[in-house]
Amino acid sequence: MRFVCLGFFDEAKFEGLEPAKAQAIMEECLAYDAELRRGGHFAGGDALQSPRESVALELKDGQVAVTNGPYAETKEQIGGILMLEARDLNHAIALMSKHPGIQFGHWELRAVNEEMNAMIAERTAAQDSPNQS
Template sequence: MEECFAYDDELRRGGHFVGGEALQSIRNAATLRYQNGKVTITDGPYAETKEHLGGLLFLEARDLNHAIQLMSQHPAVRNGAFEIRGTDEQINAMVAARDL
């Protein structure tokens, strides 16, 4: 874990670490779905799978390839898969416009 914290600090110093949070176990999850005009709640994760999301990390990167380059050096990648996605600029702009 200390290796991961040290690399996160390196990302911060480089201006790439925007934020991140670890998630609780999937045992504590609830899934909401809209069906037949109402919201249903199911205990547990969205999908039953061996893999699950352990946390979120937000980076400032030039593009997808730069984010891949940064995260390929993260010590935690040795323990499991990392999914890397860009933000949806169009939706984020709509949200930001509403916040004014």
């Protein structure tokens, strides 16, 4: 099963850390990512820029409105995402419990929606195939 792991972090907490300490935890995170990769569990991931740089799009009175991110006032923000390959939820929990990123905030584990993905894949395949008519 594939899980998308949303890594939440508290920016204030992160900025309050000694630079050397923060750097050390980052190194631990990278080392653990490498370990996940070796085990075939790391299926991709991205670190994200600060939520201050985020842009939110929403529909207001039929028009797309651009704002600076609706949830900027909440304490914890998504700092990165990690695609995890695991047997089941217990396995995913076991793997991500050891991820040092948890020291900055918390992880949210979401299984991917296989049914929806299968449907999307079918449609994509149909669009890509040569026109039968």
